[in-house]
Amino acid sequence: MTAHAVRLESAGATVTVVSPERAVTDWSARYFGPWWKAAEVPSESVCAGAVVTAAVDTKQYDDVAFSVTQAPHTSTEYARAQLLLAREVSAGAVRAVSPKQALAYRSEPGAGRLDVVGCQTEDVATATARLAREVMRGQLLRDGWAVLHASAVVDESARTVLTFGDKGAGKTTTALALAVGGRVGLLANDRVFVRPNDRGGVDVLPWPSAAALGLGLLKALGWFAEVRERLTAGESLHPTQDRRVTDAIRAGDAMPLWEGGKELKTQVFPDQFPEWFGVPLATEGEAAVLVFPRIEAGATPAVEETSRTVNDADFMSGRTEDRYPDVFGLLGVDGGGAEGARSSVARLLSGLPHHAVVLGHDVRANADLLAKVTGRV
Structure with a gap:
């Protein structure tokens, strides 16, 4: 059977996704795209480096699931679903099954190989991309990078604006206001990799992910009709x-949807930013300006006084990574990077220009203010 392969690369870290299902490798190519320089390669060339293989095979899934449940195993939560884990002590491998998602895994951390098998193509493709990102995360963290909770946009000279805040503070709103208001590329909407460089600055890389945009923000950006x-x-x-979000959009209803105090949002693929909205994706940059926004309905965009700077809560760590714990042994270090790397980044970022801003719901007015305070990135 013919195999297809897509290689991902960023800052020297690489992983190759291999599958007989083109839909699976196409999904990774689409999901990581230019952010991680995803490129199709001949499958026969995959002879070294980290590899994630994927197959849609119900019998193979049943066999692995049976072997896990019959062996001594533990239960945890991974990607918001139950995961049963069985360890092969002699081989240093981990077998796992997610019954609800009908997905099974076998990880050999020492060999740099992880296998994914499932019953539905889309489920396999989604899981494969998720695990490929974890393999890349492990390589980057071991190479001295750390992970910040921040959005980021980059101009043509690689100057990067980092935006910080808790959920709902306006990280994505700020990034997209800058993106639609000037010639900048979107580097990330929620998390970034950061590492001190030999110039006394902080390099920034993307953390590929889908972007969650509220229906109101989608309309304010002028993207709802598209x-x-x-x-x-x-x-x-x-x-x-x-x-319900899909149905609302098709019906032309841009009123925000809520459930249990949480807004239901559109989930945008990375490649849809350039293809649907004309917002390019950036692959790297160097931190230049820090923004700490807050959103207030009806507010006139303005600069505020604050002593806020980067702190421990702005970094991801193994303690705060509850969705993708390192159950497959792919990271080998703290999930947010070494403590020394985080402290070095925080010290360097503290010396950059800081701006606290209040933003309203007028995207153009927000963009005008942000362009001024960030030096028109």
Whole structure:
């Protein structure tokens, strides 16, 4: 059977996704795209480096699932689903099964190999991309990078604006206001990799992920009609999107949707930013400006006084990574990077220009203020 392969690369870290299902490798190529320089390669060339293999095979899934449940195993949660884990002590491998998702895994950390098998193509493709990102994360962390909770945009000279805040503070709103208001590329909407460089600055890399945009923000950006037209024509957003959001967009209803105090949002694939909205994706940059926003309905965008700077809570760590714990042994270090790397980055970022801003719901007004305070990135 013919195999297809896509190689991902960023800052010297690489992983290759291999599968007989082109839909699986196409998914990784689409998901990581220019952010991690995803490129199709001949499968016969995959002879070294980290590899994630993927197959859609119900019998193979049943065999692995049976072997895990019959062996001594533990239970944990991974990607918001139950995961049963059985360890092969002699081989240093981990077998696992997620019954609800009908996905099975075998990880050999020492050999740099991870196998994914499942019953549905989309589920396998999604899991494969998730695990390929974890393999890349491990390589980057072991090479001295750390992970910040921040959005980022980059201009043509690699100057990067980092935006900080808790959920709902406006990280994505700030990044996209800058992106639609000037010639900048979107580097990340929620997390970034950071590492001190030999110039006394901080290099920044993307953490590829789908972007969650509220219906109100989608309309304010002027993108709602484009999304509705494309969905009507048969295109789709990320499968994690709640069907009620899809139905609302198709019906032309941009009123925000809520459930249990949480807003239901559109889930945008990375490649849809340049293809649907004309926002390019950047691959790297160097931190230049820090922004700490807050969103207030009806507010006139303005600069605020604050002593806020980067702190421990702005970094990911093994303690705060509850969705993707390192159950497959892919990281080998703290999930957010070594403590020394985090402290070095925090010290260097503290010396950069800081701006606290209040933003309203007028994207153009927000963009004008942000362009001024960031030096028009």
